[in-house]
């Protein structure tokens with residue numbers, strides 16, 4: 001994890017946000033420094049403004065810069081989740097701030113109301129694009145230092161208005177690091193995953209002497225070995241200690257080089273809770289969040305919500321840093337188009 005940059009702009013509250021981003025121009029300036037931290041670089045001829053001089057700009061098109069060398073135009077939002085959006089940058093900044101500073105996030109309906117957006121689809125699409133920016137392209141595997149609990153659950157599902165027992169719930173696999181609480185004390189009460197961040201306010205762990213570390217979640221089609229084992233291999237570091245139940249789907253983990261600890265829980269809740277406490281807390285909170293904030297989620301979009309949940313979970317002790325993080329990631333993330341979202345052509349990156 002890179003050291004947090006002291007110069008990053010992290011609004012602490014609404015007045016602070018308003019002071020930093022009072023208008024469209026302030027948002028443009030901020031995005032410009034994010035995209036071109038060392039000065040303008042032409043995306044076509046790669047000329048740096050230090051050599052060619054600052055790009056030409058236009059009053060009528062404030063987010064377009066023309067290279068002095070090759071005379072081609074670069075849009076400030078090209079390649080970002082905000083590209084070709086009819087919404088002003090201000091709205092995107094508000095969106096990133098609200099989504100990251102409200103603990104449970106926001107539903108598209110609430111978001112539409114708060115930002116005064118006319119169409120539900122616009123609000124829905126903006127939130128989904130922000131979710132695409134919540135997956136760090138370079139996010140690594142977990143479990144290098146701590147044991148990892150892995151299990152599956154059914155999540156999502158808008159069950160309202162349907163018959164009893166009929167559900168759209170989707171199979172999800174999760175992995176979470178388990179850290180001894182005394183370990184976090186060694187770091188002065190700071191999360192080892194985000195060293196340099198502010199000290200933890202709450203410790204979590206429900207008085208168990210343990211603390212949840214980083215989380216990964218993915219929608220899966222089934223519980224077969226050929227599904228579960230690649231998930232672990234993708235997201236859990238080689239050789240890590242992995243705790244699961246005795247399900248046959250995890251059987252090959254030992255021969256794959258993992259220190260596999262399995263316990264037959266046979267649906268016994270007490271046993272499960274003792275053996276895999278952290279992943280079940282994560283699953284329980286996920287369920288509450290999907291229902292409470294979003295009133296259920298359709299299977300087609302569930303991975304995007306899982307991404308948002310993981311983003312929140314992994315940054316839960318300092319939500320304000322997430323604002324900067326979403327904007328920082330946003331300038332690099334590829335975003336789904338409107339058609340992609342609705343026709344299902346866009347595949348949400350796994351977490």
Ligand SMILES: [Zn+2]
Pocket residue numbers: 042043044045046047067068069070071072
């Ligand atoms: Zn150029």
